[in-house]
Amino acid sequence: MTITPKSVLNFFSSYGLACVVLTLLLILTFLGTLEQTQHGLFEVQNKYFNSLFLVHWLFDTVPIPLPGAYLLSGILLINLICGAIIRAPKSWKRPGMLIAHCGIIYMLFSGFVTYHYSTRGHMTLYPEESSSEYKSFTDWEIAITDIGKPGKEYVIPGESFLKLDAGQEVTFHHAGLPFDLRLSGICKNATIRKAAVDELGAIDGVMIQELPLEKQAERNIAAAIATVDSGGTVRQGVLWGFSETPMTKGPWVAEAGDSKYSIDLRHTTFEVPFTITLDKFNRDLHPGTGMAANFESEVTKREGGVERKVNIRMNEPLRHKGYTFFQASWGPENAQPGEPLFSTFEVVNNPADQWPLYSCIVISIGLLIHFLQKLLGYLLQESRRRTA
Amino acid sequence: MRYSFVLLVACLLSACGADRSEITEVRERSADRTLEDTSALSGADRLGLNRPQAATGQNPHGDMGMMGEAGANEYHWDTPATWTELAPNAMRLANLQVTGQPDTECYFTALPGEAGGIDANLNRWRQQMGLADYTADEIAALPRKKLLGQEAIFASFDGTYGGMRGDVKLDGYRMLGMILIADAKAYFAKMTGPAAVLANEEANFLAFCESLHKGDSHGAGAPADAVHGAAPAPEAAAAGAPAFHWTAPEGWVDAGANSMRLANLKVSSNPEIECYFTMLPGGGGGVDANLNRWRKQMGLGDYTPEELAALPKHALLGQEGVFAKLDGAYGGMRGDVQLAGYRMLGVIATAGDQAFFVKMTGPAAALEAEEANFLAFCDSIHSAEGHDHGTAGAAPAAPPAVPMAELAPGQMTWTAPAAWVQAPEKMMRVVTYTMGAQNEAECYISVLAGTGGGAEANINRWFAQVGQPPLTPEAIEALPKIAMMGQESLFVDVSGDFQGMSATEKQSNYRLLGVVCMLDGQSVFVKMTGPAEVVEAEKENFLAFCSSLQ
Structure with missing residues (x-):
């Protein structure tokens, strides 16, 4: 059998391929949903839906290799383009179907854009606090800043070191920094403890204790041993993802050259081009409970000297410049009556934010045209039959 | 060929572990911000491992609000020598571990209100250990130990630990726990780990709980004396002095007073035996009624007036008391059990409008051997002022958490x-x-x-x-x-x-x-x-x- 361009086009545009891909997507959805009962959402999403291939363990004993939803979505996109756009007869006889298929392609493309180009995190504010940045729930980064010149951050994304095991190490450098930063003892989830006197492996009186990965990925707290080598002088410190909180005194600061550098292992931080100030947080509790029935935040958005008052509540997010602020949660859960409460917004920056909506509209229009066309055809046919 | 050479060099570099990467991302940030200089701090100080440290509440800026918040920790404790402190978090005001035993953990936490109550939390812990719920009787029988200077319920059980989220199954584990509800808060101290390890750590756990206190100085939680006891009567508590003292016989241990028991003791050799001393105002319903109530608890009919008159006497707090010895099937304080072959020893005395009760229950054979101790215990009870009985107008039996005022x-x-x-x-x-x-x-x-x-x-x-x-x-x-x-x-x-x-x-x-x-x-x-x-x-x-x- 010879492979020709036509045979390839026939394969990728076939109904059979569409059926197989859709069936596999159905199976992946089923298996992924089942797996989510055992593992966290983040982990399952990565394994089943953000992957090219995966191995599903049936009853924890039989390995079943499967294509991932990412690969299948790509194949489905090609199948739709080849089948519905290239091979389909170009005729105004069935414009509805053409429009509907274009809508599906648009939806798949919006998924691709969302996966590759969107960011997601949270911004948490107490009343009267302001911020123009939000933090990822799960991703980590190391930010290196000269504390005397805080206007510039050298950023190492988490994926460039968290892929390593605790026994491996990696060194980073930059022409603007007077030292090399070596990372070792890297843990995706860890706690720390006070080291015993002369305990082997202790850094500055602290031991990193690796923990199994949490089912909910956002609960993992990364840690690493950082070694600052400024050519002759070597300093070591423990980086722990929890060190940016008020609970502790702050990130590790190392002296190198004539400056001091903050080396901060933190959740990936994204800036927004405006400032949000929480004016007031309101909540109504279910009577007799501490559970919130309704909660909303009164915020002020400041941008270029212009202020705008906005109320953010459940299902009524603030959308601005591609950023969407959803009212996500509040706390502290154990707040005493009268204690100030903070409000947490889930912030999403997605260039394709509204694309699924638009694609659904396109698909609906296509199907409406198609069905109207069919109805009119039927009515005309009936009319002719009666007159004949 | 050229590509093969590059590949070979890359492989060699990788194998040598000489992974060196350039930082490619440089961000401009506001130059107005200030960054903390922690260079003078040790790692332990910087990361909050040296007390005074963390605090209560949730951290709004960190990880989905899971963790701790700013402020000084208002609780203090003594860490056992063989334990290590882990970083605290919002839910764990103290977070500890037995050194070198990463499978162990011990924490102390405080929640507002009753946090579901003692029974629900004890049973939640039992569920975490794969065990059935306690019955009300079992909960009532749990011993009391010191936590934050007050009497807290103490539980210890073995089972298969399912973790805080129920996502593991760890056989052969033990859980030690204490719960105290006081001052509109619920306090929890809990330790889990392999049973073999915790068997040696129970004393440390109890010592840790006893050492816990609020504020800078140690509170009222002075260690309980296993031999000599003291219980505050309400008025005396207001003045900070105990009202009654006693001497527990050898082999008896203080199970900790509670709201109804001024003295609460157990016999260390037999956990089924318990003995308590209490006081009720207004005569407590009268001697005869209480004796007959005790007979009912033993599945016996009421005393006849002749039998009552013939009961032996025994002194209690300087008053002539009535001594009863009853054999039967003990139905417990609530009458919801049937313990055959049990004995009850009791002394009731009245003084003014107060009634004093000392009662001991347990298997008849065991109590036979403890009768002399029981009577000696009764003899040892005396008021703090040296009087043999309380003053008129003394208040209610239970030592309340908040003392009665001086306004009579x-x-x-x-x-x-x-x-x-x-x-x-x-x-x-x-x-x-x-x-x-x-x-x-x-x-x-x-x-x-x-x-x-x-x-x-x-x-x-x-x-x-x-x-x-x-x-x-x-x-x-x-x-x-x-x-x-x-x-x-x-x-x-x-x-x-x-x-x-x-x-x-x-x-x-x-x-x-x-x-x-x-x-x-x-x-x-x-x-x-x-x-x-x-x-x-x-x-x-x-x-x-x-x-x-x-």
Whole structure:
């Protein structure tokens, strides 16, 4: 059998391929949903839906290799383009179907854009606090800043070191920094403890204790041993993802050259081009409970000297410049009556934010045209039959 | 060929571990921000591993609000020498581990309110260990140990530990736990780990719990003396002195006093044996009635008058007491068990309007050997002042968490509505009235020393009793006020499903009226509860009653 361009086009545009891909997507959805009962959402999403291939363990004993939803979505996109756009007869006889298929392609493309180009995190504010940045729930980064010149951050994304095991190490450098930063003892989830006197492996009186990965990925707290080598002088410190909180005194600061550098292992931080100030947080509790029935935040958005008052509540997010602020949660859960409460917004920056909506509209229009066309055809046919 | 060479070099570099990467991302940030200089701090100081450290609450800026917040930790403790402190978090004010035993963990936490209550939390812990719930009787029988200087319920059980989230199964584990509800908070100390390890750590756990205290100095939690005991009577507690002392016989251990037991002891060789000393005001219902109540608990019929008259006597607190020895099937304090072959030893004495009780139960054979100890224990009980019995007017049996105030009932006057019926004397209450067609509503006055926990805590406790959420300080400030005892006093009127302090069931459609009056050095509370329609009819009477208080 010879492979020709036509045979390839026939394969990728076939109904059979569409059926197989859709069936596999159905199976992946089923298996992924089942797996989510055992593992966290983040982990399952990565394994089943953000992957090219995966191995599903049936009853924890039989390995079943499967294509991932990412690969299948790509194949489905090609199948739709080849089948519905290239091979389909170009005729105004069935414009509805053409429009509907274009809508599906648009939806798949919006998924691709969302996966590759969107960011997601949270911004948490107490009343009267302001911020123009939000933090990822799960991703980590190391930010290196000269504390005397805080206007510039050298950023190492988490994926460039968290892929390593605790026994491996990696060194980073930059022409603007007077030292090399070596990372070792890297843990995706860890706690720390006070080291015993002369305990082997202790850094500055602290031991990193690796923990199994949490089912909910956002609960993992990364840690690493950082070694600052400024050519002759070597300093070591423990980086722990929890060190940016008020609970502790702050990130590790190392002296190198004539400056001091903050080396901060933190959740990936994204800036927004405006400032949000929480004016007031309101909540109504279910009577007799501490559970919130309704909660909303009164915020002020400041941008270029212009202020705008906005109320953010459940299902009524603030959308601005591609950023969407959803009212996500509040706390502290154990707040005493009268204690100030903070409000947490889930912030999403997605260039394709509204694309699924638009694609659904396109698909609906296509199907409406198609069905109207069919109805009119039927009515005309009936009319002719009666007159004949 | 050229590519092969590059690949070879890359492989060699990788194999040597000489992974060196350039930082490619440089971000511009606001130059106005300030960054903390922690270079002078040790790692342990910087990361909060040296106390004083973390705090309560949740961290809003960190990881989904899971972790700790700023502020000083108000709790302090002594870490056992063989333990290591882990970084605390929002839910764990103390977070510890047995050094070199990463499978162990011990933490202390505090939650507002009752956090579900003692029973529910104990059973939640048992579920974490794959065990069935405790029965009410089992919970009642749990020993008391010191936590934050107070008596807390202590539980220890072995099972298959499912972790905090139930996502593991660890066989052969043990859990040690203590729960205390006090000061409108629930305190939990819990330790888990392999049973073999925890078998050697129980003493450390108890020592850790005992060392826990609030504030800078050690609190009232002085270690309990296993041989000599002391219990505060309410008035004495206000002055900080115990009212009664005793000497526990050898082999007996102090299981910790509770609200009904001034002394609560166990025999270390036999956990089924328990012995307690208590005191009730108003004669406690009388000697004969109590003796017959004890006989019922043993499945026996009442004493005849002749039998009562013939009972041997034994001195208690300098008074002639009656000594009873009963064999039968012990039905427990609630009559919900049947323990055949049991014996009960009891001494009852009265002095003025007070009744004193010492009671011991356990298997008959074991108690045969302990009878002499029991009588010696009775002989050893004496009041702190050296008197053999309490003074007249001494208050209620239980050592209350908040001491009664010095304002004696006799110093207060009031005018009760004619239709109200005065109820028998009750603990912690100056006076109690009932009202309504079936006396289904009640109103009482109580007086506490100092602020009695504060208006806010008491009002929110009342709100909790009717199943309503707590009020904010602003809302409490905005409550209506009435004049009582020459003071502007807060008036509460709230409805809901009422569950009193000792009630096990909620009563629906209830209403609570309350007045909180803060005087100099003491606080007066007037509270009425009952079916909403009865309280509505009595509201004017309640307000008039409050106004009449002098």
